[in-house]
Amino acid sequence: MMTLQKVKSKLSKYNGKEIKIMEVCGTHTASIFSSGIRSLLSPKIKLISGPGCPVCVTSASYIDKLAQYSLMENHCVLTFGDMMKVRGSKNSLTEAKAMGGNVMVVYSPLAALDWVVQQKNTQFIFAAVGFETTAPIYALMVRQMIKRKISNLKLLTSIKTILPAMEYICENEEAIDAFLCPGHVSVITGSDIYEDLAIKYKKPFVVGGFEGEHIIAAVYDILKQLQKGEHKVKNMYAEVVSDKGNINALNLLNEYFENFDVYWRGIGKIKKSALRLKKEYAEFDAGSNFEENDEDMPKGCRCCDVILGRINPPECPMFNAGCTPLTAVGPCMVSAEGACGIWYKNR
């Protein structure tokens, strides 16, 4: 019988071919550091950060637009705190606020509706950023706005879907051997969505939770699969992730949103990798720009290579040499879930 003592021993003593496992989600990156996972692994098992920080891949022009809204008379931008420090082409929302912009940080968008209805003379713009985990909240907001006849709130959307980005990496980055799939995105999507990629690209896709032990278990399963030449989808976060996902949430997304091709900051255009409100709900959209192209990154910034798993943050020449969380050049350094910021805090 395989005991957990042996699991740890196998992971630390592994001396085969070097393997690279991409943890797609920024929360996994943070947890890997906080739980000291790397110290338990053989140097031949590399954990690579992926594109799973929605703030990091949100375009500069989107942030510019939010900043503009915040400075308009009788307007107020509502946002999650993660978005405050990321710079657009000119300013961040924090800077816009310092210039007199009206920006408020919220934790629960649905709870914020109760407050919005009381401020009828203010036009609110919600910074609707996120992946599949967050997208159902925006669908519920629109449903509530219709039901409660709320007319002073609109969504500026930048909602991305992670599976097309993972396919993009499979197609373009051969060095990645396996994926630690994002746990909370998978709560919504279900684990079956990775089946086609596992078969097509012959790589293991393992859904894992966020405690150190979850991650250890997932990494061990990936190692076992690679040693056996297998490429299966495995759900190791079954307490909240099912094969088919949260059907209510998926139905909501289908009801209010449609897929389209979109640019990812630092990567380029990825087919059908974003969600936007359907035409029948256009009145709730604050003029989201679906054609934005922000391929240009700040000079010297290698966030793109970090997001695609080509380098770890310290390999960027600007890491801690001009680019720090307080003087961030690239978006991966400024966001709480950005790989560079996490590596910097744990350096």
Added chain:
Amino acid sequence: MCVAIPGKIIELKGDTAKADIMNNICEINIGLVSPKIGDYVLIHAGLAIEVIKKDMAEEMLELFSEIEEAANDDSSESQK
């Protein structure tokens, strides 16, 4: 941004509920799930996105406690 935390349902009120999140009582939306009082749910930005399956969670906890014991054994050995 995809951070989600567990909370225990202590009161149901239509599409909302009161949840105990590490001894903080918060009002959350339960429009996507159908929890009962006493259930644990996974909460993201004020929305319950799934009811936590307790048996599965306990199974993982057992696995984790075994891992922890193994880790403790290792550290005590290394101190010898």
